[in-house]
Amino acid sequence: MANTPRKTYVLDTSVLLSDPRAMIRFDEHDVVLPIVVITELEAKRHHPELGYFARQALRLLDELRISQGRLDHPLPVGNQGGTLTVELNHSGQEALPIGFRLGDNDSRILAVAKTLSNAGRTVTVVSKDLPMRIKASAMGLDAQEYRAELAVDSGWTGMAELDIGSEAMNTLYVEGRLVHEAASELPCHTGLVLHSGRGGALGRIGPDGAIRLVRGDRDAFGLHGxxxxxxxxxxxxxxxxxxxxxxxxxxxxxxxxxxxxxxxxxxxxxxxxxxxxxxxxxxxxxxxxxxxxxxxxxxxxxxxxxxxxxxxxxxxxxxxxxxxxxxxxxxxxxxxxxxxxxxxxxxxxxxxxxxxxxxxxxxxxxxxxxxxxxxxxxxxxxxxxxxxxxxxxxxxxxxxxxxxxxxxxxxxxxxxxxxxxxxxxxxxxxxxx
Known part of the structure; x- marks a missing residue:
């Protein structure tokens, strides 16, 4: 851990709306929230879909304010030496290339990141917003998508194929269910394409781990699969x-x-x-x-x-x-x-x-x-x-x-x-x- 270079992560509003606790999840590194992020969170407090997450992020900041004092100086978060700062300065457009001096909130966040980078800090802009990451990269800043909430792509389709043999296939057709070792490790309700020497069938894993027969003649309001x-x-x-x-x-x-x-x-x-x-x-x-x-x-x-x-x-x-x-x-x-x-x-x-x-x-x-x-x-x-x-x-x-x-x-x-x-x-x- 001591050999890991200390980095500065500048977070935009989209990160906190996806994970209100993201600001304290960067281990031993420094997290910077430009003040305009607080303004955007305030504007989202009553949003029908995102309001809850905006309020959660603001409550966490208030808890840190009460326990640690001022937020405009680096305050310790977590137990690995990380810090959090609400940055009040550096939002002027002078540090940005002329084409990026738009005066909008994204430009203000990028200005903070660029100014800190010019001061010698190793800066990464973290955002869930694709255009924001592109703009940061275009001006020479490192940019990353916030990944703490990303799923590991297992490639799971909800379907699997099994060869169960002719005797087991007969049991499934007669009894409508079958306990089979090959299906024991599959998630509940996994759909199955079943094969045997005498033909095939469809099934799915029930909550008890047994294979249930799926009949092909079922319909919903006249629609057949x-x-x-x-x-x-x-x-x-x-x-x-x-x-x-x-x-x-x-x-x-x-x-x-x-x-x-x-x-x-x-x-x-x-x-x-x-x-x-x-x-x-x-x-x-x-x-x-x-x-x-x-x-x-x-x-x-x-x-x-x-x-x-x-x-x-x-x-x-x-x-x-x-x-x-x-x-x-x-x-x-x-x-x-x-x-x-x-x-x-x-x-x-x-x-x-x-x-x-x-x-x-x-x-x-x-x-x-x-x-x-x-x-x-x-x-x-x-x-x-x-x-x-x-x-x-x-x-x-x-x-x-x-x-x-x-x-x-x-x-x-x-x-x-x-x-x-x-x-x-x-x-x-x-x-x-």
């Missing part, structure tokens, strides 16, 4: 004991259609829930806040919610859609409307979950009340939020919940869209990779 992954996903969606279901996969694999038909089945046919609520993040508008779009609130929400109705229209009749809307059995809402709500007796779908930061997603899950279930649909290749990387957000939540009996995840791979759409999706994923 075509691929192995879709059939396993459908089996999970129709199991009321699985409270959180994650459906990943590229565009056109049927994530939203499966989730919505399962919701209609649960609400209309089985009456397990009173209504289906579909939340979509506002990033789906393409970065524009609804307040800046023309028209009334209903006119602003129309194009934004149309993707949901397009999907529903492809799998059910327009009469069904009109009926569930008229009877109040279907709501399509922006995620900001979840603030202060407890969602009871509902089948909840969070669409486009890849654009949600980890803490925001966990806040959403915490709103799920009695007799409710939630489905997360996501495609990490289509992130609209530049603060979310491939391995945080929903990916981190999947890794944390994997193996819990209340949680299941399946990555869908077979595209149900046209060959042209599939080709373009492949090209986009190649660029992303």
């Amino acid at each position: 075509r691929s192995a992954e879709q059939r396993v996903a459908l089996d999970l969606l129709l199991d009321p004991d699985v409270g959180i279901i994650s459906l990943g996969g590229r565009a056109g694999t049927g994530k939203s259609a499966l989730a919505m038909c399962a919701g209609l089945e649960a609400v209309i046919e089985r009456r397990h829930h009173r209504r289906m609520i579909i939340f979509r993040p506002l990033y789906a508008v393409g970065g524009q806040e609804l307040g800046y779009l023309p028209g009334s609130e209903a006119e602003k929400m129309g194009p934004w919610a149309q993707a949901v109705f397009d999907t529903l229209g492809a799998v059910v009749s327009s009469e069904v859609v009109e009926e569930v809307l008229d009877r109040g059995m279907l709501e399509v809402l922006p995620l900001t409307h979840i603030r202060g709500r407890s969602l009871h007796d509902a089948f909840v779908i969070v669409d486009e979950a890849q654009s949600l930061e980890r803490n925001v997603l966990l806040t959403v899950l915490s709103r799920i009340g009695q007799n409710s279930r939630v489905v997360l649909t996501h495609d990490v290749a289509q992130r609209d939020n530049l603060r979310v990387g491939r391995h945080d957000g929903v990916a981190a939540v999947i890794e944390v919940l994997k193996g819990n009996p209340l949680f299941a995840h399946v990555t869908l791979t077979r595209s149900e869209r046209s060959p042209i759409a599939a080709l373009v999706t492949d090209l986009l994923e190649g660029i992303e990779g």
